[in-house]
Amino acid sequence: ALGDRLLKSDVGKMPLIHASRSRQPTYFYRFSYKWQYSFSNILARNYESYGVSHADDVILVLKFLPKETTRAEDLQMRAALLDMIYSYATTGVPKLPNAPKWLKVKPDQTELSYMEIAGPRDMTMKSSADFGNKTFWSSLGFNENENYNGIYDEF
16 A cells, blocks of 8 residues: 555656746556566565566566566557657657557646556557556545655755
8 A cells, every 4th residue: 555655646746847947748557467576576575466567668668587488468569668668769659559549638637647567569558547546645635745845956
């Protein structure tokens, strides 16, 4: 649950704030594809299925693990993610094979538009006003960031 509060709920706020303040095209995705070697397995030191972990997409693309995946579906997912990175770097618009058109995050909206990447042939454009169960986490009435002023004086 703590991970949901710290990652999912606040991560859902980030693209909305970025789109609103930067006024630049903003795209967001949620990686829900469980591949052969997850970061959760590295931390747990076993191969139990704990679901998708934070940074699993990056680990898959960068071949971070000492073992290389041999599953065809994982290799297809890696290729799709590399296509996404390349298209975004060259055109400013991310594109995935076998996926619908990627919609921008709309500034100043409560609905977050995002691409759900569940597999190399399972990509869906979604939107949510409650990404990461934001409503629940906000209802608890605490703000762990209240003492954070965002000013660094070490330079």
